[in-house]
Amino acid sequence: MNTKQLKLADLAKLAGVSTSTVSRALNDNPLIKKETRDKLKLLAKQHNFSLNTAASRLRSQKTNVVAVIINFDSGTEQSINDPFLLKVVGEINLALNKQGLELLLSNSFMAGDDWANYFINSRRADGIIVVGQGKDPANIEAAANAGVPLVVWGDPKTPSNYPIVGSDNFVGGRLATEHLLAGGAKNIVFLGDPGHAEIGERYRGYLAALNTANAIAHVVSIDITSSAAYHGINQLLVAKGLCFDGIMACSDMVALGAMKALKERYISIPNDVALVGFDDIAMADVSHPSLSSIKQNTQRASVLLVEKLLAQLQGQSAESQVVEIELINRQSSKG
Amino acid sequence: MNTKQLKLADLAKLAGVSTSTVSRALNDNPLIKKETRDKLKLLAKQHNFSLNTAASRLRSQKTNVVAVIINFDSGTEQSINDPFLLKVVGEINLALNKQGLELLLSNSFMAGDDWANYFINSRRADGIIVVGQGKDPANIEAAANAGVPLVVWGDPKTPSNYPIVGSDNFVGGRLATEHLLAGGAKNIVFLGDPGHAEIGERYRGYLAALNTANAIAHVVSIDITSSAAYHGINQLLVAKGLCFDGIMACSDMVALGAMKALKERYISIPNDVALVGFDDIAMADVSHPSLSSIKQNTQRASVLLVEKLLAQLQGQSAESQVVEIELINRQSSKG
DNA sequence: GAACTTTATGCAAACGTTTGCAATTATTTT
DNA sequence: AAAATAATTGCAAACGTTTGCATAAAGTTC
Numbered sequence: 001m002n003t004k005q006l007k008l009a010d011l012a013k014l015a016g017v018s019t020s021t022v023s024r025a026l027n028d029n030p031l032i033k034k035e036t037r038d039k040l041k042l043l044a045k046q047h048n049f050s051l052n053t054a055a056s057r058l059r060s061q062k063t064n065v066v067a068v069i070i071n072f073d074s075g076t077e078q079s080i081n082d083p084f085l086l087k088v089v090g091e092i093n094l095a096l097n098k099q100g101l102e103l104l105l106s107n108s109f110m111a112g113d114d115w116a117n118y119f120i121n122s123r124r125a126d127g128i129i130v131v132g133q134g135k136d137p138a139n140i141e142a143a144a145n146a147g148v149p150l151v152v153w154g155d156p157k158t159p160s161n162y163p164i165v166g167s168d169n170f171v172g173g174r175l176a177t178e179h180l181l182a183g184g185a186k187n188i189v190f191l192g193d194p195g196h197a198e199i200g201e202r203y204r205g206y207l208a209a210l211n212t213a214n215a216i217a218h219v220v221s222i223d224i225t226s227s228a229a230y231h232g233i234n235q236l237l238v239a240k241g242l243c244f245d246g247i248m249a250c251s252d253m254v255a256l257g258a259m260k261a262l263k264e265r266y267i268s269i270p271n272d273v274a275l276v277g278f279d280d281i282a283m284a285d286v287s288h289p290s291l292s293s294i295k296q297n298t299q300r301a302s303v304l305l306v307e308k309l310l311a312q313l314q315g316q317s318a319e320s321q322v323v324e325i326e327l328i329n330r331q332s333s334k335g
Numbered sequence: 336m337n338t339k340q341l342k343l344a345d346l347a348k349l350a351g352v353s354t355s356t357v358s359r360a361l362n363d364n365p366l367i368k369k370e371t372r373d374k375l376k377l378l379a380k381q382h383n384f385s386l387n388t389a390a391s392r393l394r395s396q397k398t399n400v401v402a403v404i405i406n407f408d409s410g411t412e413q414s415i416n417d418p419f420l421l422k423v424v425g426e427i428n429l430a431l432n433k434q435g436l437e438l439l440l441s442n443s444f445m446a447g448d449d450w451a452n453y454f455i456n457s458r459r460a461d462g463i464i465v466v467g468q469g470k471d472p473a474n475i476e477a478a479a480n481a482g483v484p485l486v487v488w489g490d491p492k493t494p495s496n497y498p499i500v501g502s503d504n505f506v507g508g509r510l511a512t513e514h515l516l517a518g519g520a521k522n523i524v525f526l527g528d529p530g531h532a533e534i535g536e537r538y539r540g541y542l543a544a545l546n547t548a549n550a551i552a553h554v555v556s557i558d559i560t561s562s563a564a565y566h567g568i569n570q571l572l573v574a575k576g577l578c579f580d581g582i583m584a585c586s587d588m589v590a591l592g593a594m595k596a597l598k599e600r601y602i603s604i605p606n607d608v609a610l611v612g613f614d615d616i617a618m619a620d621v622s623h624p625s626l627s628s629i630k631q632n633t634q635r636a637s638v639l640l641v642e643k644l645l646a647q648l649q650g651q652s653a654e655s656q657v658v659e660i661e662l663i664n665r666q667s668s669k670g
Numbered sequence: 671g672a673a674c675t676t677t678a679t680g681c682a683a684a685c686g687t688t689t690g691c692a693a694t695t696a697t698t699t700t
Numbered sequence: 701a702a703a704a705t706a707a708t709t710g711c712a713a714a715c716g717t718t719t720g721c722a723t724a725a726a727g728t729t730c
Contacts, residue, residue: 020718031679052458057389058393058715059719282561285561288594356710395715688715
């Protein structure tokens with residue numbers, strides 16, 4: 001910062017060429033002779049030159065920025081502390097970077113309700129990735145209807161006019177439940193709130209599995225937090241005793257909360273109660289007993305999200321897509 | 336997107352005033368009569384108008400964007416999956432938003448080595464928040480020396496010409512160790528890599544506590560991951576048997592990995608081995624036994640980071656600052 | 671070697687704001 | 701009521717790129 005900031009024109013003067021040439025060279029435009037391009041790039045590097053993105057964005061009407069909105073339900077404690085959502089953000093960051101895109105991190109608070117306006121009209125970003133459907137799709141739909149390039153991490157089976165990428169939650173729920181049934185469980189509790197899109201699908205998968213086995217459903221509807229799970233299971237035990245021998249939890253954090261409640265009462269896992277979670281977060285492997293879980297392929301999903309956003313940016317359309325899901329069998333269930 | 340994008344000039348024409356007036360009104364400039372300001376703001380809202388940030392940034396030479404760099408050590412597996420770092424990012428996001436600033440999420444991969452150039456010269460952001468000191472401060476120092484407004488989450492005691500905000504790691508290490516000693520532990524293992532700045536301070540706190548108690552230090556140096564901890568403790572047990580009765584872990588994830596190794600061998604916690612972690616992540620409370628930990632006040636730290644960055648943006652200087660730290664006593668240690 | 675094509679570069683006009691200064695109008699002072 | 705001051709608004713010049721079009725140089729064809 002000691003010397004005055006160099007601009008394109010200065011660099012052009014130094015090289016004895018026009019600004020057009022420098023601009024094109026730095027953007028690797030084949031109109032410019034390869035040799036010249038390399039020379040100018042080198043010069044830029046030597047002089048520590050960097051294009052002014054503000055000017056560039058203004059002129060080119062492109063930002064190369066993608067807004068990522070963590071769309072947690074207000075009124076729920078999920079949010080910022082949910083390791084799974086944050087992991088997804090991290091993966092998206094990597095996927096975007098690989099495409100030379102930058103990530104503007106945002107949340108419903110900052111962006112307000114009119115996302116099209118806040119992000120796109122204002123040229124803050126070229127497109128939007130929404131992490132989590134939330135309970136109310138109004139904001140997403142409004143943005144999509146306004147023609148904003150937009151993709152969503154969520155339940156791909158939700159009917160929508162925007163692409164949703166996510167796991168096959170129905171199959172996930174079914175797999176988990178079938179696994180518990182196969183281990184001999186007869187009374188399996190579903191722990192989670194079926195009102196939430198993704199969790200709803202998991203719930204339906206759970207019901208489907210129970211149905212073919214002629215078992216009876218039992219839902220404990222709670223917030224998607226470990227402490228809610230802990231208290232939920234505790235209350236159930238107090239009220240009705242050990243009336244179940246399996247738990248299908250809607251997330252690993254929830255499963256771990258339940259696990260804690262069980263362990264405190266010396267209920268054996270998996271002998272008295274078998275347990276399967278969802279997400280396969282790092283902790284699933286670390287807990288004791290380790291937690292069986294449905295693994296979501298967040299890395300692949302992130303790549304897909306970015307691909308589909310890119311397609312929209314190029315004027316093509318993109319469809320919702322399901323990513324494969326996998327049961328990771330660990331100690332908390334009888335495999 | 337059906338109709339052509341409105342610009343400031345259009346809005347001005349609609350209102351029958353000049354663009355200067357509209358610009359000033361929307362920026363709440365007191366030069367403009369309050370009444371006019373309100374009228375124009377309303378008009379803008381009605382027409383779904385949004386300032387073009389690219390143009391605005393170009394002209395005003397300000398972005399209102401802060402780059403946040405997750406500065407994980409390459410070669411380590413910490414990174415993206417570390418729930419603590421991500422939690423800090425989440426808190427910073429909130430703190431920035433409260434000041435009307437936006438968050439550009441980045442990592443060492445995208446930003447390269449010359450942060451001043453990549454973020455500031457290019458007008459991508461006005462300042463930088465670095466999360467984590469990493470092992471090599473070269474990039475940070477280069478940026479700070481270039482005059483970039485910059486703050487760092489890390490060990491505030493590290494000598495530096497840029498402000499570092501972080502917990503009092505020395506006191507944290509000492510508190511944790513003293514707590515273990517008070518519980519009757521005689522042979523306390525330090526689990527973590529003292530070569531890392533923050534962990535080094537924790538280690539010195541550990542040594543200080545041992546010293547006054549005339550106990551002997553024993554370091555198991557590992558990567559800051561739960562699986563490294565798991566294997567580290569396993570190997571130690573295989574090689575030397577149960578030669579310790581306390582573990583001071585450099586993070587909760589590490590502590591939980593160690594806990595798993597202990598539980599697998601039916602070593603009682605806290606009776607045979609007492610355990611204290613660091614960070615107080617959500618899992619600490621959920622694990623069984625729940626994990627005693629040193630709680631870092633990430634929320635307060637984030638607010639401070641943003642304040643200090645803001646100060647620098649306004650040309651003032653800012654000092655490193657320590658945030659208070661607290662022992663959370665749970666079941667994994669004898670309290 | 672003239673006419674044509676291809677390749678490489680330059681000219682100059684945008685892109686949509688903000689802001690110093692000038693100009694106008696309203697208010698106060700003498 | 702004129703003069704001086706304060707409160708509002710407008711004019712027009714930036715901010716630093718990118719890009720359509722024109723031009724110049726080099727290569728090709730007959």
